[in-house]
Every structure is written in C-alpha cells, then in structure tokens.
Amino acid sequence: MSTCVIPEKSTLPSPLSVFHALKEMWHSGELTEDVIASLNRIFFGFSIAFFSAVFFGIIAARYARIYDFVKMAMDLLSSIPPIAWTPVAILWFGIGNAPAYFIVFLGAFFPMFTGIYTGVTTVSSEMVNAAKTLGASRSHVVKAIVFPFALPQILTGIRTGIGVAWFNVIAAELIGVRSGLGYKIQLNRNLLFSEHVVGLMFVIGILGFLMTRLIGVIGNIATPWAIQDDTRPRWMKFQRQFVRVWHSCRIRLQGANVSLGLIKHEYIPMEASQSESKREPILAVNNLSKSFQGQASEEKLDVIKNVSFIVNPYEVFSILGPNGSGKTTIINIIAGLLGPDGGSVEFMGNKVETPSHQRTVVFQNFALFPWRTCSGNIMFALNASKEGTTHQTYAERSKLTAHFLKEANLSEFADTYPSDLSGGMKQRLALVRALAVSPRLILMDEPFASFDPVVREKSQETILDLLSNRSTTILLVTHDLDEAIFMSDRILVLSKRPGRTKDIIEVDLPRPRLPEMRKSQPFHELRTRLWELLRD
Numbered sequence: 001m002s003t004c005v006i007p008e009k010s011t012l013p014s015p016l017s018v019f020h021a022l023k024e025m026w027h028s029g030e031l032t033e034d035v036i037a038s039l040n041r042i043f044f045g046f047s048i049a050f051f052s053a054v055f056f057g058i059i060a061a062r063y064a065r066i067y068d069f070v071k072m073a074m075d076l077l078s079s080i081p082p083i084a085w086t087p088v089a090i091l092w093f094g095i096g097n098a099p100a101y102f103i104v105f106l107g108a109f110f111p112m113f114t115g116i117y118t119g120v121t122t123v124s125s126e127m128v129n130a131a132k133t134l135g136a137s138r139s140h141v142v143k144a145i146v147f148p149f150a151l152p153q154i155l156t157g158i159r160t161g162i163g164v165a166w167f168n169v170i171a172a173e174l175i176g177v178r179s180g181l182g183y184k185i186q187l188n189r190n191l192l193f194s195e196h197v198v199g200l201m202f203v204i205g206i207l208g209f210l211m212t213r214l215i216g217v218i219g220n221i222a223t224p225w226a227i228q229d230d231t232r233p234r235w236m237k238f239q240r241q242f243v244r245v246w247h248s249c250r251i252r253l254q255g256a257n258v259s260l261g262l263i264k265h266e267y268i269p270m271e272a273s274q275s276e277s278k279r280e281p282i283l284a285v286n287n288l289s290k291s292f293q294g295q296a297s298e299e300k301l302d303v304i305k306n307v308s309f310i311v312n313p314y315e316v317f318s319i320l321g322p323n324g325s326g327k328t329t330i331i332n333i334i335a336g337l338l339g340p341d342g343g344s345v346e347f348m349g350n351k352v353e354t355p356s357h358q359r360t361v362v363f364q365n366f367a368l369f370p371w372r373t374c375s376g377n378i379m380f381a382l383n384a385s386k387e388g389t390t391h392q393t394y395a396e397r398s399k400l401t402a403h404f405l406k407e408a409n410l411s412e413f414a415d416t417y418p419s420d421l422s423g424g425m426k427q428r429l430a431l432v433r434a435l436a437v438s439p440r441l442i443l444m445d446e447p448f449a450s451f452d453p454v455v456r457e458k459s460q461e462t463i464l465d466l467l468s469n470r471s472t473t474i475l476l477v478t479h480d481l482d483e484a485i486f487m488s489d490r491i492l493v494l495s496k497r498p499g500r501t502k503d504i505i506e507v508d509l510p511r512p513r514l515p516e517m518r519k520s521q522p523f524h525e526l527r528t529r530l531w532e533l534l535r536d
Contacts, residue, residue, distance in 0.1 A: 013195035018202065021195040030184070035203065037179040041097060041172070042165050045104025049161065053109050057116030067117070074110055086175045100172035100180075107168035108161035115157020119150025129337050130367035134437055135357030136384040144380065148371040152226050155219040159212055166208045225370045225417045281310035282348055282441060282473050283334065289342035290329050291498075302498035303329050306343070309492050309504060311441070316467075316474040318484040321494030322534060327477040328364075330499075331445050334475065335361050348440065357384070360434035362444045366426045368418040374429055375401050375414040381436040404432040407466060423451060424459055431466060444476045448483060457515065460486055464513060481530050485523060486513055493533045502533055 013021075025031035060067035085106060089099035123146050131145050173182025181200050188196035288307040291300040304326035311317045319327050332338035334345055336355040345352040347359060361367075369377055375398075382397040405411045408428040418426055427447055434442055447463075448456040460483060467474065478484050484491050491505045509522060517523055 013198055017195040018199045021193070022199040022203070025196070025199070031203070034179060034181050034184050034200075035207065037177075038169055038173065038181045039207075041100040041169050041180065042104055042162075044097075045101040045169070046108050046161065046165050048101065049105045049108035049165075050112055050158070052105070053112035053116055053157070053161075057113050058120060060113075060117050061120040070113075074113070077106065077110075086172060089172070090175070095177070097177065100169060100177055103168045103172040104165050107164040111160035111164060112154075112157040115153045115155075115160070116150065119153030120146060122153070123149040124367070126363045126365060126367040127369060129332075129335070129355070130361060130363060131380075131384065132337065132355040133335055133357065133359060133361045134381045134384045134433070136380075140384060144384075145369070148369070151371075152219070152223050155215065155223065159215045159219070162211050162215060163208065166204065166211075170204065223371065225372075225419060280313075280349075282313045283311035283475070284346040285309050285330070285334070285343070286346070287343035288330065288333065288340050288345065290326065290333065290338070290340050304494075305498040305500050307494070307499060307501050308343075309501065311473060311475055313440075313473055314471060315489040316476060316487050318476045318478055318488040318491045319494065320478060320481070320484045320491050320530065320534070321499055322496050323479060324497045325494040326497065326499035327479070327494065328445055331361065331443050331475070331477050334441075335359055335443055337361075357381075357437040358439050359441045359443060360437060360439040362427075362430050362434050362442060362447050364446045364449055366418075366430040366447075368426055368430055368433075370418050373415050373417055374405060374410050374421070377418070377429060377433050378404050378436050381433045384437070400436070404436055408432045424455060424462075427459055428462065428466075431463060435466075435472070439472060441473045441475060444474060446477055446479070448478075448480070456480075456483070457486075457518075461513075461515065463487070481527050481534075482518060484530070485509070485526050486518060491530065493530065505530065505533075 022031065056070055060070050085103050086099065089102045093099045093102060127145055127149065128141055131141050136144065169180070170182035170185070173180035174186045177183055181204055185197055185200050188194075188200070286308055288304060289302070290304050291302045293300055303324075307326075307330065309317075319330060321327050329338065333340050334347075334352060336352050336359065339353075347356075352359075369380060372380060378401045379397060382400060402411070402414070405414055408425075408431070410425060410429060410432075413421065413425065418429070421429065430447075431442075448459055451459060464487060474487075476484070476487060485507055488507050491507060493502045493505065494500065495502050505526070507526060509517060509520075509526075
C-alpha cells in the first residue's frame with residue numbers, strides 16, 4: 001500500500017525569500033540587463049506593429065475590398081497562439097532578437113489595427129460635414145476631425161497591444177534567445193530556483209501594469225472629454241486650469257490691446273444690408289430631384305421630384321413637410337454635401353457643387369466637436385475659414401470667440417465640453433459657431449426637434465434675437481407648423497414622398513415676433529391653412 005509523503009515545508013517560496021532573490025539579481029546587474037533586453041524587444045516589435053497598423057488601418061478604412069482581405073488574414077493569423085509561432089520564427093529568422101520582434105509584432109498588430117480601423121470608420125458624418133461647411137479643407141478635416149474622433153479607439157488598441165506584447169515577448173524569450181525576463185524564468189525553473197521565478201514574474205507584472213497605466217494616463221490627458229464627471233480625476237481640473245491660464249497668457253503676448261472694434265471679421269447690420277437690392281435671389285433651386293438605392297430591392301427610391309423655389313436675401317424661408325418628404329435631402333444638396341440626380345442649385349449666381357463656409361449648416365444633433373470646449377468649437381470655425389485666418393491674428397480670433405460666447409450667454413462655459421451642456425446651450429453654441437464664419441446663408445435642419453414644447457418655443461425666440469441684427473439669410477427645415485409660422489417670412493410646403501412643391505405661403509406677420517402672436521387670429525388662420533395643405 002502506497003503512502004502519501006507530505007513535504008516538511010512548502011515548495012512555494014516565502015515573500016522574504018523572493019525579496020532577497022530580487023535584491024541579489026539587482027545588485028548583480030542581471031535584473032537590469034534582463035529588463036532592458038525585454039523592453040528593447042517590446043519597443044521594436046511594438047513600434048513596427050504600430051506603424052503597420054496605422055498604415056493598413058487607414059488603407060482598409062479607405063478601401064472596403066482591402067479590408068475584406070485584411071480581415072480574412074487577421075481571422076486566420078490571430079487564432080494561432082504566439083507560442084506556436086516560435087519554432088516558425090526561429091526557422092525564418094534564426095536564433096536572436098529577430099524572432100522575438102516578429103512574435104511581439106504579431107501580438108500587438110491585431111488589436112491596434114482593429115482600434116484604428118474602428119475609430120476611423122465610425123467617425124460621425126455630421127461632424128465631418130459640419131467641418132466642411134465651416135470651410136475646412138480635406139487635410140484639415142482629417143487632422144482636426146477624423147483623428148481626434150478616432151483617438152479613444154486608437155488608445156484602447158494601443159493599451160490592449162501593450163498587454164499582448166508583454167505576453168508574447170515572454171513566450172518568445174522562452175525559446176530562441178539567451179537574455180530577457182522570459183529566458184531567465186525558464187533558466188531558473190530548470191535550476192529549481194523558485195524564488196527567482198516568482199520574483200521575475202512579479203517584475204513582469206509590475207512593468208506591464210506601469211506601462212498600461214502610463215498609456216491610460218496619456219489617454220486621459222489626450223481625451224479629457226471622454227471621461228465622465230463622476231470619474232474624472234482631480235488632477236484633470238488642474239490640467240484644465242493650466243490650459244486656461246496658458247490660453248490667456250498667449251492672448252496677452254500676441255496683443256492684449258486688440259479690441260473687438262478692430263476685428264475685421266464682423267457682420268453688416270441688418271439696417272445697412274437692407275439698402276441692397278433684394279430683387280436677385282440669394283438661392284435658386286430649379287427642378288431638383290434625388291433618388292436613393294432601395295435596401296430591399298434594386299429599384300431606386302424617389303425622395304424629391306422637381307422641387308423649385310427661390311430664397312430672397314435676409315429672409316427666413318422654411319421648408320415644411322411630412323416625415324420622409326426629403327427635407328434633409330434638400331438641405332444637404334444646397335449645402336453641397338450631396339449631388340442631385342436632376343435639376344440644379346444656384347447660390348449667389350453660381351452653381352452649387354461643393355461645400356462652402358458661405359452656406360453653413362446647423363444640424364439636428366448640432367454636430368459639436370466633443371473634444372473641443374465651447375471656445376474651441378468657435379475657434380475651429382474661425383481657423384477653418386480661409387477669410388478668418390488670412391486677416392486675423394490669434395488674439396483677434398480669441399477676442400471674437402469671447403464675443404460670440406457672450407452673445408450666446410455661454411461666457412462662463414468657455415472651457416466646458418459639449419457633453420456637459422444642456423440641449424439649449426448646445427443649440428446656441430452650434431448657431432454661433434455657424435455665425436462665426438460670416439455666412440450669407442444658414443441652413444437649419446430641424447434644430448428644435450429634440451426639445452419639449454416649452455424649451456422649443458423659448459429656443460425659437462432666442463434664435464430670432466441672435467439673428468435680428470445680422471444680414472444673414474435662414475433656410476429652416478421643420479415639420480412643426482407653429483415653428484414654421486413663428487420664424488418664417490415664407491413657407492414651402494412639400495408633399496409626401498417623393499417630395500414635390502405643393503405651395504409657397506407668405507407669412508404676413510409683423511416683426512419682431514412676440515410670444516403672444518402664437519394666440520392671434522392671423523396665426524391661427526395660417527396654421528389652419530398649412531394643416532389643410534399637409535392633410536391633402
């Protein structure tokens with residue numbers, strides 16, 4: 001009968017013996033050499049993986065067919081564990097650092113590629129379109145919109161890649177090299193020096209933790225808008241305060257004596273602009289038609305058909321119609337974001353083909369840039385506009401930004417991110433950002449759709465107050481009858497899909513429009529007339 005032999009002491013080393021083992025390796029210099037050797041392999045392998053992921057991620061995001069090929073290769077290669085690649089890497093590259101670089105590259109490439117591709121392909125189209133209508137060039141859109149939007153996903157991929165890189169480098173050092181933490185773990189395991197093995201595992205854990213935490217801190221600094229208020233660390237407040245002080249000092253250094261009156265980027269008062277001829281329309285839409293490919297069939301779906309109208313300078317012109325009648329499609333075509341299938345759009349006598357800061361858009365979801373503060377959103381518009389950057393200094397643009405924030409009652413929220421603003425604040429910020437580039441026409445795509453009735457009416461009054469002294473023309477898209485009557489000079493009524501011109505109604509109500517006007521008899525008569533047109 002066999003007996004069970006119980007060892008007199010545990011084979012697991014005590015914390016004290018592990019500490020002494022680490023101290024011994026430290027004083028001998030072996031620990032430092034091994035750490036440097038492992039970090040060197042991670043650095044080179046990770047760097048190659050990062051630049052490869054950036055290159056292939058951007059190419060795959062640009063060309064769908066390339067992504068299909070890359071994804072198939074990724075699904076095949078990522079399913080193979082790194083330890084299985086070690087013999088193949090040795091056969092290909094021989095004994096030395098090259099196999100370790102290759103295995104680290106394989107492990108780090110896949111999560112970083114996924115993060116970059118996901119970040120680039122999920123960028124908000126509304127934000128990109130908003131930047132285009134503010135005058136941003138293609139390179140500016142990539143640098144100032146696509147990259148910041150994708151940055152959180154990229155950092156997540158980097159953080160995951162660092163963790164996988166540590167796992168892979170230890171696996172690579174078990175076979176094929178004669179230095180590094182993985183090699184020393186294998187050597188001490190064969191020599192039964194368990195305290196050395198545990199000590200080296202502890203070192204690997206500490207180094208991996210510090211590196212991932214460092215990436216996390218860098219991510220928090222680079223993407224403070226992505227951190228919720230209840231989880232935002234205290235040091236983030238000091239960072240914001242530092243940015244605010246630096247911003248103020250920069251303005252003083254570049255010319256504190258600049259006054260708002262010296263700024264050349266300003267508006268013509270409405271009274272002065274009214275002296276111009278109003279015979280020539282600022283916008284002419286002629287027989288506009290657009291259709292889209294249906295999802296369920298190969299037949300095209302007509303959205304708008306032969307829509308024609310003109311918009312006169314300095315008026316508020318509304319497009320009213322049921323859901324699906326093509327109102328947003330018309331806005332996108334006028335903005336130059338979408339091409340028509342038939343007809344044409346002329347703006348100030350020129351055919352519309354591309355976006356322009358002369359025709360800015362206030363989108364339904366506002367399309368504010370979450371990585372920029374309130375002042376940063378307005379400053380983006382001033383920097384994106386070619387006119388703004390050619391004859392204004394940074395100090396002048398900063399003064400003008402403060403002026404717009406004051407007009408929108410957002411001065412105390414200058415350093416606040418859009419995620420911390422209410423819906424009404426976001427709307428006012430989106431409007432003054434659009435006004436910052438001195439547009440001749442502002443296109444508003446159902447800007448009050450997400451508000452409750454009380455906030456909606458108040459917002460309509462606020463918008464009219466902001467625009468009352470400016471020589472700006474407004475084209476408003478809405479499906480709300482009261483909103484169209486209260487804000488407009490004329491109203492285009494569309495039929496149900498495909499949207500066609502049913503009628504254009506004159507709103508003969510005096511300005512300024514007061515809240516009591518909503519209860520007047522003329523207002524009620526107009527509402528009844530519009531309701532009958534929509535029901536027909």
